[in-house]
Amino acid sequence: MQILIEEIYPFFKSAFQYLDLEEEILQNLLSAATKEGHADVALPCHSLSKILKKSPIQISLELSDLISDELNQIAEVSSMNGFVNVRASDAWLSEKLIKITTNKRLGISIDDSRRFVVDYSAPNVAKEMHVGHLRSTVIGDSIVRMLLFKGHTVFRENHIGDWGTPFGMLIEHLLDVGEHEAANELNVGDLDGFYKEARSKFNLSEDFAKRSRNRVVLLQSGDEETIRLWEILVSESMRYFNEVYSMLNVLLIDSDIKGESFYHNLLPVVIDRLNKSKLLVESEGADVVYPDKKWMNREGKIMPMIIRKGDGGYNYSATDLACIIDRSERLQCTDFLYVVGTPQKQHFEMVFDIAKMAKLIDNKHTAVHVNFGSVLNQDGKILKSREGNVIKLVDLLLESISRAEDTIKLKNPNLSYKERIKVAKMIGIGAVKYADLSTERTKDYIFDWDKMLSFEGNTSPYLQYAHARICSIFAKSPISRIEITDVKFMITEKEERLLARRLLIFANVLDEAIETYSPHRLCNYLHSLAASFASFYENCPVLKAPNADIRASRLALCDLTAKTLNLGLDLLGINSPEEM
Numbered sequence: 001m002q003i004l005i006e007e008i009y010p011f012f013k014s015a016f017q018y019l020d021l022e023e024e025i026l027q028n029l030l031s032a033a034t035k036e037g038h039a040d041v042a043l044p045c046h047s048l049s050k051i052l053k054k055s056p057i058q059i060s061l062e063l064s065d066l067i068s069d070e071l072n073q074i075a076e077v078s079s080m081n082g083f084v085n086v087r088a089s090d091a092w093l094s095e096k097l098i099k100i101t102t103n104k105r106l107g108i109s110i111d112d113s114r115r116f117v118v119d120y121s122a123p124n125v126a127k128e129m130h131v132g133h134l135r136s137t138v139i140g141d142s143i144v145r146m147l148l149f150k151g152h153t154v155f156r157e158n159h160i161g162d163w164g165t166p167f168g169m170l171i172e173h174l175l176d177v178g179e180h181e182a183a184n185e186l187n188v189g190d191l192d193g194f195y196k197e198a199r200s201k202f203n204l205s206e207d208f209a210k211r212s213r214n215r216v217v218l219l220q221s222g223d224e225e226t227i228r229l230w231e232i233l234v235s236e237s238m239r240y241f242n243e244v245y246s247m248l249n250v251l252l253i254d255s256d257i258k259g260e261s262f263y264h265n266l267l268p269v270v271i272d273r274l275n276k277s278k279l280l281v282e283s284e285g286a287d288v289v290y291p292d293k294k295w296m297n298r299e300g301k302i303m304p305m306i307i308r309k310g311d312g313g314y315n316y317s318a319t320d321l322a323c324i325i326d327r328s329e330r331l332q333c334t335d336f337l338y339v340v341g342t343p344q345k346q347h348f349e350m351v352f353d354i355a356k357m358a359k360l361i362d363n364k365h366t367a368v369h370v371n372f373g374s375v376l377n378q379d380g381k382i383l384k385s386r387e388g389n390v391i392k393l394v395d396l397l398l399e400s401i402s403r404a405e406d407t408i409k410l411k412n413p414n415l416s417y418k419e420r421i422k423v424a425k426m427i428g429i430g431a432v433k434y435a436d437l438s439t440e441r442t443k444d445y446i447f448d449w450d451k452m453l454s455f456e457g458n459t460s461p462y463l464q465y466a467h468a469r470i471c472s473i474f475a476k477s478p479i480s481r482i483e484i485t486d487v488k489f490m491i492t493e494k495e496e497r498l499l500a501r502r503l504l505i506f507a508n509v510l511d512e513a514i515e516t517y518s519p520h521r522l523c524n525y526l527h528s529l530a531a532s533f534a535s536f537y538e539n540c541p542v543l544k545a546p547n548a549d550i551r552a553s554r555l556a557l558c559d560l561t562a563k564t565l566n567l568g569l570d571l572l573g574i575n576s577p578e579e580m
Helices: 002-018 023-029 046-052 056-068 090-101 132-149 166-177 179-187 191-204 206-220 224-248 260-276 316-329 342-357 393-411 417-437 460-476 494-504 506-515 519-539 548-571
Strands: 041-044 075-080 083-088 115-119 153-157 281-283 286-289 305-308 335-339 366-370
Touching: 002 023, 002 041, 002 056, 002 083, 002 090, 002 506, 023 041, 023 046, 041 056, 046 056, 056 075, 056 083, 090 494, 090 548, 115 132, 132 153, 132 224, 132 335, 132 366, 132 393, 132 417, 132 506, 132 519, 132 548, 153 316, 166 179, 166 191, 166 206, 166 224, 179 191, 179 224, 191 206, 191 224, 206 224, 224 393, 224 417, 260 286, 260 305, 260 316, 305 316, 305 342, 316 335, 316 342, 342 366, 393 417, 417 460, 417 519, 460 519, 460 548, 494 506, 494 519, 494 548, 506 519, 506 548, 519 548
Parallel strands: 115 153, 115 335, 335 366
Antiparallel strands: 041 083, 075 083, 281 286, 286 305
């Protein structure tokens, strides 16, 4: 419990000075207890034996004696098996709960602002978003939300694929079909069908393929009519993407779009910068760079990163370096986050290495590949439909909403149709997002409808139900949530203590989630909070509390729990219904 560590640290510092121990040792040893319920903070004394020539048990007893009286009003100090254990007092818990209850941010501080750019989602124009885009979109969005809440400046960049060779065939297919008909075809959301038709014609017709190649040249040279046709494809695709983003309740908007086309004019600048840094070399007709870190190909030869191919076309690496130039110089960003799947790990390591070599970024910058695993079927293979096709993201979301509605009909048949649909969307979308976010992002996870829509376990419906349950308590209470002010918390039962402790670590958990770009840490915390509330509610009567003071205290605990659940879910991009 970081909040307790900060308060007791000066007393431990004085004790260490008395024992002639360096403060750096204290900084490395004093930490949150690993076993919840036994202590809140612990200091292991085993490593001090060699310095003080005493046993860990002797040292822990001596330290306990030195600080126990000083911490009398804050915590209980004990010694066990060579550990100094510190357990917060009920009075201290009550005092700290009052402080975060009266704080609109629930005790969460605002950091010294850095300038982040978060690159996430990145679908391709004229292709539908599939389940593979889910992880990048929801992980990136939750990271953006957490960073914004902590006071950082955050630029969202949706680096869509909207440039390059495929657009020659797509534009020619648009002309063959007719602009009006093509717009209608794209308007119904069948982007994949449009793309497949164009690809099939490209593979089967030499004339169409030749036209497509010529069209690419016109596109890249800025031909006015070709750009107009290209814009039709982009705008229709964006309309579709925005529908998906709206369903997912993510923050991405049109102004966040920074496709490959946006950086097209910077590609010659990349070549110029690499040349000036004497990094660009010719290899088999291509312009390449050999990063400082060596990567080997299958033949055991050092592998370069191709910047410009032999035919003059730029590789993805050139665009990524152009992004870095723009983000560091135009946006003045200090931190670059790329929320992209794990298979791109080597690519980004090479890009970051070259960017440093070319002095596009320096030590004041951080560049992080926020990698993630895959979504798998029950058989452990990449999630696909029964027909073997990649599952469209919009179909997945609609299916989840439908299943959620069926569950709500059974759970609360008295809800009106309008309210049921509203809640079904919150639960269905929340379930899909939470199943993804609650998994450690670097790992694959198995997509399981029953598990993610369950009202038990570490799921979004469980958390949402906990929030709705608290709202229902206040619906029956003579005291409204607005009236809960200046309440003195009365922490007397073990379930109250556990709930109080978990409420007080929210700020610390959020910091840890941001530091590691790991939304699952916040998910796990919210689940533990909801579980401790369930235990509290079962064992500590609220509305039928023994007296008015205890009832007010327990209602205040309920209110603070609801606020924490609501804020935590909001930082994950998930809504909290008040009725379910």
